[in-house]
Amino acid sequence: DPYAGDPKRHPALKVNSQRPFNAEPPPELLTESYITPNPIFFIRNHLPVPNLDPDTYRLHVAGAPGYQSLCLSLDDLYKFPKHEITVTLQCAGNRRSEMTQIKEVKGLEWRTGAISTAHWAGARLCEVLAQAGHQLSDTEAQVCFEGLDSDPTGTAYGASIPLTRALDPEAEVLLAYEMNGQPLPRDHGFPVRVVVPGVVGARHVKWLGRVSVEGEESYSHWQRRDYKGFCPSVDWDTVDFDSAPSIQELPVQSAITEPQAGDTIESGDVTVKGYAWSGGGRAVIRVDVSLDGGLTWQAAELDEEEQRPRKAWAWRLWQLQAPVPAGQKELNIICKAVDDSYNVQPDTVAPIWNLRGVLSNAWHRVHVHVAP
Template sequence: DPYADDPMRHPALKVNSQCPFNAEPPPELLTENYITPNPIFFTRNHLPVPNLDPDTYRLHIVGPPGGQSLSLSLGDLYKFPKHEVTVTLQCAGNRRSEMTRVKEVKGLEWRTGAISTARWAGARLCDVLAQAGHQLSETEAHVCFEGLDSDPTGTAYGASIPLARAMDPEAEVLLAYEMNGQPLPRDHGFPVRVVVPGVVGARHVKWLGRVSVESEESCSHWQRRDYKGFSPSVDWDTVDFDSAPSIQELPIQSAITEPQDGETIEPGEITVKGYAWSGGGRAVIRVDVSLDGGLTWHAADLDGEEQPPRKAWAWRLWQLQASVPAGQKELNIVCKAVDDSYNVQPDTVAPIWNLRGVLSNAWHRVHVHITP
């Protein structure tokens, strides 16, 4: 059993698949803290978790022609300036289960919890690439990452990002070795993972083994044949994966975490809670909440850190206090967020349905009953 050596996990996690391990925190725990505690940070593994020895671990950085390839120990990586940043990581499949309700999709049934936030620390990728002699180049446009997790045929997880993002110090791409002040937990990439602020989870390669600069995107299945968006009318007979760009920055997203769908609540004062986040460093500027299915709206209070413009890498938690009118039997609670480019979420799921169930960011709707 290749999974026999997987680590222990927190019992509160909602497991979507045991082998490989995929799990999300329950909604009420997800927004209890701005920084997600490591044991309940959502986990998305495609393969068994490698068990790497930090003493013999080496990160291979392929140098440019005429440059210098590097084989970095953890100690070598610690010598680069240590950079810290608070970043929200979201899987492209977050909220996929709502797409499934429109029409069947291929993928894990994530609810609203395939998203979490941590304080990451490590070396900046731009500093490490510079040491190997890499510069911005017109022919070599992508930085490819390879994990040390692999399937029985020896194929490793891989992904890539544009070189311009990797070389931009303001983009703060990290080779992270700490998560919330601790060494990375095994499930989250021990000893080193990539953190690409504002970009889809799939590019944050865990258990990082190799970094190279190439003229093309990573040839990995997960770069070329997955994590792409398509029109609702494209099906598995007609899909042409080469016709769509790989997902990088993610669209504006928000969800309600309290109360939960189907819950029965007391009349009087209620508190509605949730999260909101946008990709590419775009800040959330507003969250609108409706208690009547979208007829009237209230602006929620935004909690959490306000990050610099263009570098709003982390989510905002939000809440709304409201009173439920007497005699009301039910509430149709809806939330939608707006980012600083005035991007908004679509109101329904059907027009953004796609065969892989990615980019599911329609208004989030929760129906609750009120005790008479």
């Protein structure tokens, strides 16, 4: 069993698959704190978790033409200025289970928990690349990342991001070695992972072994044959992965974490809680909540955490306390977020359905009963 060496996990996690291990925190724990505690941070593994020795670990960074390649130990990485940022990481498949209700899709049945937030620390990728002689010469160039996790044939996890983002100090791409003040847990990429603020989880390569600058995107399956969006009519016979751009920045997203579908709430006041986030550093400026299936709306109260313009990498938690409309036996609660480009979420799932069930960001709807 190649998974026999996997680490122990927190019992509160809701497991979507054991081998490879995939799990999400239950909604009520997810929004209990702005920073997700490491033990309940969602886990998305495609392969067995490698067991890496920090003393012999080396990160290989291919040099630019005329420059030497770098072979960096952890101590070498610590010598770069330590940069710290709070970043929300979301899997492209978050909320896929809602797409499955429209029509079958291929993928893990994530509910609303394939998203979490941590305070990351590490070296800036732009400084490491600069030391290897890389400059912005070719605007088409890509930075390819390779993980040290691999399948039985030796194929490693891989992904890429544009060199323009990697070299932009404002994009704050990190080679992270700390998560919430601790060394990275094994499930989250120990000892080093990439953190690409505002970008889909799939590019945040864990157990990072190699970085190179190439003329094209990574040839990894997960860059070229996955993590792309398609028209709802495209099926597995007609899909053309080459013609669709890979997902990088994610669209605006929000979900209700309390109450949960099927709950019975007391009459009187109801407290609705959730999260909201947008990709590309776009700040969440408003979350609208409806208690009556979308007939009327109220703006939720957003948490106080600072969101820097164009660098709003982390989610906002929100809540709304409101009287339960008199005489109601049930409520259809909905939330939808707006980002600072005034992007909004689509109201229903069907028009954004796609065969891989990615980018599921329709209004989140929760049906609850009201106690008599």
